[in-house]
Amino acid sequence: MIQFNLQRFIKLARWTLTVDKKYHIKSFFQNLVIFTLVFVFFTSITFTVSQQAANYLPCSITAIVAFAVTFVLGSSFMFYSMSGKHDMQRLLMLPASNLEKYLMRYASWIILLPIQLAAFFAADLIQYVFGLAVGHEQVKLVTSAVIEFCQSDMPLSYRMNFVWLFVWLHSLYAVGATFFRFRKNNWIATSLVVIVVGMLLSAIAGHWQNVNMFWWNNHDYFNQLFLILVVVNFRLSYRFFCRAQVIGKFVNA
Structure with missing residues (x-):
């Protein structure tokens, strides 16, 4: 029989957020570094070296592909944040039904989307400020390029x-x-x-x-x-x- 208790599920969610805290922080900085390097390279470094107009298209494609990959592969990350057998054994012994455990582990990957979105906006702001600092005449936010790309x-x-x-x-x-x-x-x-x-x-x-x-x-x-x-x-x-x-x-x- 499938059992689901909301109060028990909330307690399980709190435990999961505590266990996954380091993983979420690590994911944020990984995405921030990747987005920043890609954005700065195509929008500012390319302009500084070759004096050509910055190409925001690769930036928008990189962002869209990154979010698409995170969504498609996201469900496979249900257990990535659990470090070793110790956390697995704790999951087995938690006073919760299998449905509650499954829903919580599945929901754990969804947090990666707002984390990735926050890293994207932070990297976008960094490339914008960097572009102004190096004298980029056509500097703009990658967010606007993504919106333009999606308006097909x-x-x-x-x-x-x-x-x-x-x-x-x-x-x-x-x-x-x-x-x-x-x-x-x-x-x-x-x-x-x-x-x-x-x-x-x-x-x-x-x-x-x-x-x-x-x-x-x-x-x-x-x-x-x-x-x-x-x-x-x-x-x-x-x-x-x-x-x-x-x-x-x-x-x-």
């Missing part, structure tokens, strides 16, 4: 298709995070599986081009199909998590 002419229905595709891939990495027994490099194994399956499906789909165009152009069917697949994947991920909980309690008994 692609129809909303096709954008939603891509969103559902990313959500489906995200759910696959959620399966991999629990199937591969919480290994920190589970995203690598999951990526290999996704690539192999994708190659097989592409080979098969090559003989069914009319069917492919039907699914891609009929957006309601496309979205419904991926919604079903996402639900199935998260259900599998939760079942694998419960299985690992049972095995872990048996081994540590």
Whole structure:
């Protein structure tokens, strides 16, 4: 029987935030350094060396790709912040249901998005100030370049298709995070599986081009199909998590 208690879940959330504090701080500074180096290089250093207009397009593409990768792979980071077997054993022994533990560990990766967003804005401000300091005549915020890049002419229905595709891939990495027994490099194994399956499906789909165009152009069917697949994947991920909980309690008994 699935059990969920809000007060118990809040206590579990507080414990998780305490355990993950160092990991979140580390993630912020990693993103800050990467964004700052990329932004400063393309907006100021390139201008200083070659006297060419700063190219904000690579900066906006880097930011968008970084957020997309974080979202797609995010579910595979459910257990990254847990340092070793000690934290795993503590997770097993916490007075909470499997559903509460799973939801909390899954929710732990979501915090990475605002952390990455904060690092992005901080790096954007740094490159702006640096650009003014070196005499950049066309300095502007990368945020405005990202907004301009996202204002494409692609129809909303096709954008939603891509969103559902990313959500489906995200759910696959959620399966991999629990199937591969919480290994920190589970995203690598999951990526290999996704690539192999994708190659097989592409080979098969090559003989069914009319069917492919039907699914891609009929957006309601496309979205419904991926919604079903996402639900199935998260259900599998939760079942694998419960299985690992049972095995872990048996081994540590």
